[in-house]
Amino acid sequence: MTSCCRASACEEVFKPALARKNLRRYLKKGLGSIERQLVAAIPVRDIAGARVLEIGGGIGALQVELLAKGAGTGEIVELLPAYEPYAQELAAAKGFQGRSTFRVADVLDTPDAVAPAAIVILNRVVCCSPEGVRLAGVAGRLANRMLLLSFPRNRWLIRLGAKTLNGMMQILGRSFRVYLHPRSALVAAAEGAGLAVDETGTSFAWEFAAFQRPIAS
Helix, strand or coil, rough: EEEECCCCCCHCCCCCHHHHHHHHHHHHCCHHHHHHHHHHHHCHHHHHHCCEEEEEECCCHHHHHHCCCCCCCCEEEEEEHHHHHHHHHHHHHCCCCCCCCEECCCCCCHHHCCCCEEEEEEEHHHHCCCHHHHHHHHHHHHHHEEEEEEEEECCHHHHHHHHHHHHHHHHHHCCCCCCCCCCCHHHHHHHCCCEEEEEEEEEEEEEEEEEEEECCC
């Protein structure tokens, strides 16, 4: 099995129409609650001049936010090409055409094909894959300085919602599923890559952990 969210399964849900909707919503309303917390968790000193890697980043809203705060370059790595024109439109709208790039790649299949970055973002991605824990570890190894990881909260309402959605997908004959990985397993995967939890936070449905790579003395 390959990929964080199988391309064929993701294509059932993450269509160009959804990418367009995400772009319009971001341009109108900005970041969501958990995304605002992710950005706020990054020290200013770590943003300046940094390369930002947004895995499964969709339109690339987070790396655009960090570019606006002084990051040097941003790269979106996606399984689906459907997001590319909208990511390019967003970068152009913000004046970052030459600093933001988009690439279709599978970091689980070919992690060496993706260059490490000072800041790696894995936002609302691990729940799309049965291999979400392994993906967190791969992302952690790509993070030279920080890993920002968000995932669904372990609440009965979230578990019920995931179960309901998966049941609907099965009835419709679709292969896409939502996976609720234990927080402890995700954190352990990042820690296994040499990172340490620096900050955490929650919204109604999501939580995040910001990891820092300890500075060698």
